[in-house]
Amino acid sequence: MWTDVVALRTYYESTPGQVSGRLLRGSVRACWPDVTNARVAGLGYAAPVLRAFQGEAERLSVLLPAGMGAVRWPAREPCLSALVDEQDLPLPDRSVDRLLLIHCLEFSHHPREVLRECWRVLTDQGRLMVIVPNRAGLWARLERSPFAMGQPYSPTQLSRLLHDTLFAPIRSTTALFLPPVESRVLLGSASAVERLGARWCAGFGGVVVAEAAKEFAAPVLRAHAARRVRLALPQALRGPSVTGPATRERDP
Template sequence: MAQRMIRRQLRMLWSDVSGQRVLGVGFATPYLRPFLAEAERVVAAMPASQGVLPWPPEGPGMTLLGDETDLPLPDRSMDRILLVHALESTEQVRGMMRELWRVLADGGRLAIVVPNRRGIWARLERTPFGQGRPYTTGQLARLLRDNMFTPVSSCGALFLPPTNSRVMLRSAMAIENLGCRWFETFAGVNIVEATKQIYAATGLRQGKRRGYLPVAQGFSRSVSES
């Protein structure tokens, strides 16, 4: 039921990804399936600290194991990037966000799903969203702006508290609709969509790794000068 509620909001954000390349980072595979039939390509990148699982069970594998700060993908190669169980658990927030900026195509969209600091789900460790650092929408917006993204929309999901009650589960859709309309502050997860700010970037090379020095247009300077 939790997957269904989050998928519903993501599908409202990205109603059509025909011909686009979609990347999931973290444990995003349960939310990528709706895009398989229409996207040009779907890839799931799982951090080394988390481990990798084969997915999907049918057909060729679409998962890779990698460092979230050094993804094995070309610059501007993805049109949509979805983060689930990634931002709240990484110890290298800035490094990961800069890597996502590099991989995201100009005009692409980034969607982040994180536990809501004010919600019930973040307070219970027995749920997947009870791990790591929760965020408010304001904290997410500041984080995105600090890392060269512009927030464009936000919404909440999982207004139903974590429960196995069949009565509550049967009422999940009604509770979700009511929460989205009147009580968004208390959603279990926050979902924020952002676009990429276009800046000039100067490439840095350190051994085999690639780094990027973002510099606002009009203020570029050579690496040797910096």
């Protein structure tokens, strides 16, 4: 079941959500430091993260799956969001340079089909980034977390899923080490907690952040070696000089 887009927007407009959005933007920016002249898209509720690229990317769009619902984004500027079928994106082949999935894959009943569609729209040198709830993190267990719904993944599970859909993982990390709290005192220490968590307990962040590139499957050619096949000829076809069963060779 998809989380309603209005509930996600309300969370990211709150103080805890603003802190979470800032930390997630930092994780994405660390992987994509420069998107100048790049065509960037987000699938799922990606607006809180992609806002970091406004005015920098050549083209920016937020694609909201139909099960989630749609909201206008940005609110007071030309609309960059659209309601889509996540398994049939309204984009041409190889039309996106950077694609972010967030609040998306964990809700889909067909994650492989979603990733194959992402593969289709990415350019050959494009990059995919996936942010999903971490199975080992607190954010997947606490109901007040926006990552508590849907299917959590471990880094290994996500890596395997990417491999299965012709993506080559480049890097994987976790983020959001501070539990989803509302205390302003604790939220004020979020950046410090993030640095300590990344260093000392990297496997226990609230979300898995994985970057991947397109992989191209080479055709597997099966070598057929010639082998001897002995065929017994009928007696009537044997020559007078043949003393045993006649044989001939052929390629299979």
